[in-house]
């Protein structure tokens with residue numbers, strides 16, 4: 001499962017499917033399902049080199065985690081909403097589900113990397129397999145999926161994994177939670193595993209949730225990174 005965005009194999013889904021609200025992250029209001037005015041016919045961004053200067057820092061930090069190309073290339077076999085406009089609404093709805101599944105896969109992969117041994121490893125592997133299978137479902141099945149319920153299940157597992165990872169580091173005598181945005185370097189669980197987080201004025205650069213770019217859509221209760229980013233809704237208490 002490739003969790004790296006490949007815009008060349010997508011069809012501008014992140015520039016079209018979600019609604020934007022004019023804010024520090026997006027210069028304009030845009031309804032869901034309408035292409036951003038800067039999206040070109042070839043699905044490239046017309047202001048890619050000037051996103052921050054033009055008032056779109058949210059686009060600069062957004063990451064679909066590979067959901068876009070999964071929808072276009074796998075779910076729809078290479079079709080796109082411009083050539084097949086009858087599919088547009090469904091494709092956008094599927095993208096919003098797929099983005100959540102890829103986000104869960106990202107967290108599960110991070111957690112599994114931290115739990116290469118131990119009682120949760122098998123459970124994390126099963127959750128990765130199950131979530132991966134869901135990403136290969138048909139469009140109809142994806143739209144029928146109770147993604148909130150699946151998130152809840154995964155969230156419980158991630159919470160347990162995070163607690164185990166943090167308690168293991170604490171027991172080893174080297175852990176403390178990340179120092180927060182002021183110091184700019186995470187020293188929590190993920191950093192101990194060699195995954196340093198960085199904070200910028202937009203938040204955590206590794207957060208795949210948009211936490212640094214405005215309201216997050218993530219209902220998860222725990223930050224797998226173990227750091228204390230002031231804006232990250234995933235941060236532990």
Ligand code: SF4
Pocket residue numbers: 014015016036037038039040044045046047048056059
């Ligand atoms: S500004 Fe560019 S990257 Fe952002 S939504 Fe518009 S086309 Fe997409």
